[in-house]
Amino acid sequence: MTTSTRSAVAESVTTREADTDERNCQGFNDARLVEMTREGSHEAFAELVRRYESRLIRVISRFILDPVMVEDLSQEVFLRAYRKLELFDASRRFGPWLFQIGVNMTLDHLRKTQRRIKWTLFSQKRSEDQRTIDPETADPRLSLDLSQEVRSVLDQIPEKYRTVLVLRDLENFSTSEIAAITDRKEATIRWRLAEARAKFQKLWTARQQRDSIAGRAEVDNV
Amino acid sequence: MKCRTARQKIRLLVGNDLAQNEIEPVREHIAECDPCQQHVEDMVDSSDVLTSYSGEVLSQRKTSVWESVVDQLPPQLEPAVPRGRQIRQSILVVAAVVAISVAGVLPDLIPDSVLMGSAGVQITKPESVELPAGEYVRHYSDQSWQSLESLDGMPRGNRRGPVRNVVGF
Numbered sequence: 114m115t116t117s118t119r120s121a122v123a124e125s126v127t128t129r130e131a132d133t134d135e136r137n138c139q140g141f142n143d144a145r146l147v148e149m150t151r152e153g154s155h156e157a158f159a160e161l162v163r164r165y166e167s168r169l170i171r172v173i174s175r176f177i178l179d180p181v182m183v184e185d186l187s188q189e190v191f192l193r194a195y196r197k198l199e200l201f202d203a204s205r206r207f208g209p210w211l212f213q214i215g216v217n218m219t220l221d222h223l224r225k226t227q228r229r230i231k232w233t234l235f236s237q238k239r240s241e242d243q244r245t246i247d248p249e250t251a252d253p254r255l256s257l258d259l260s261q262e263v264r265s266v267l268d269q270i271p272e273k274y275r276t277v278l279v280l281r282d283l284e285n286f287s288t289s290e291i292a293a294i295t296d297r298k299e300a301t302i303r304w305r306l307a308e309a310r311a312k313f314q315k316l317w318t319a320r321q322q323r324d325s326i327a328g329r330a331e332v333d334n335v
Numbered sequence: 336m337k338c339r340t341a342r343q344k345i346r347l348l349v350g351n352d353l354a355q356n357e358i359e360p361v362r363e364h365i366a367e368c369d370p371c372q373q374h375v376e377d378m379v380d381s382s383d384v385l386t387s388y389s390g391e392v393l394s395q396r397k398t399s400v401w402e403s404v405v406d407q408l409p410p411q412l413e414p415a416v417p418r419g420r421q422i423r424q425s426i427l428v429v430a431a432v433v434a435i436s437v438a439g440v441l442p443d444l445i446p447d448s449v450l451m452g453s454a455g456v457q458i459t460k461p462e463s464v465e466l467p468a469g470e471y472v473r474h475y476s477d478q479s480w481q482s483l484e485s486l487d488g489m490p491r492g493n494r495r496g497p498v499r500n501v502v503g504f
């Protein structure tokens with residue numbers, strides 16, 4: 114057997130082993146995958162990453178607009194989870210624990226860059242909008258679509274309420290899951306949720322009224 | 336039920352977050368209270384806004400972040416150390432750190448024999464330093480490693496830092 118044939122065979126064996134590992138891992142529950150990761154299996158951790166990445170990225174995207182930052186942060190969350198895995202209490206569920214790390218890191222990031230974020234949000238809104246707006250004649254608010262408007266209202270809600278609102282009403286976590294993620298009692302979460310919905314409703318209504326007044330004024334000026 | 340309580344519950348009811356046994360009393364209050372009826376409508380409207388926003392397609396990835404994560408993982412997770420062994424190890428580490436700090440901070444306050452007693456702590460050889468096996472101190476002026484033999488006769492006050500046994504690096 115030539116060297117190249119041998120290495121090709123070796124490669125195909127390795128690939129087959131990796132495939133088998135991947136298939137094997139898909140059948141395990143989270144707790145078993147955590148155990149296997151602790152025993153040194155990268156493939157087990159890869160399976161956990163694949164299970165949770167979409168939802169984690171969605172949750173982070175609810176707080177951070179920049180997709181590159183969202184991706185960086187999601188990687189950091191998984192890396193931190195990996196490093197902290199020895200501290201993970203195996204009697205708890207892995208998902209809420211992972212999202213606890215994710216939400217904490219996201220909020221930390223937001224706090225650190227709060228000032229910068231305001232400016233970034235504004236400039237992103239402008240650049241994301243494909244239409245060209247003449248700042249002299251147009252109100253940029255009128256060009257925002259629904260999601261951008263909702264986002265800007267959410268941004269005005271204090272963090273502890275916004276977090277609960279995002280996790281419950283946008284990402285559909287249960288109140289008991291949110292309690293685990295945020296390390297608060299479920300009663301606290303329910304109270305914050307009610308407050309958060311009231312705050313959103315007030316701010317949303319005020320914004321709609323302001324927009325309709327601005328729209329009427331524009332019509333009058335034509 | 337007071338309006339204040341009813342409204343708090345209405346805000347939970349719009350998202351199906353009210354316990355089954357709490358729903359009926361709220362319904363009864365709403366049926367008899369116009370302002371709370373209005374609050375229901377306002378809350379349902381804003382809840383609809385959030386629902387339609389929640390269905391928005393966010394960033395979609397073609398590949399898993401695993402490809403990037405795996406490159407940054409430490410080669411292997413530190414194996415779990417049994418609790419007892421962990422504590423014993425911590426005590427050893429603390430003892431070593433204390434020994435090094437005491438020798439480093441107080442070289443002038445303790446006799447040579449004690450200073451020598453702190454030697455023998457296993458240390459990692461600095462990459463840039465090539466030293467044959469022997470006993471060393473740091474020179475106070477340029478922090479270079481000086482063998483004890485070469486310092487014979489130097490006043491003790493001129494020595495700084497821990498004495499280190501460099502054994503078979």
Ligand SMILES: [Zn+2]
Binds near residue numbers: 337368370371
């Ligand atoms: Zn009422």
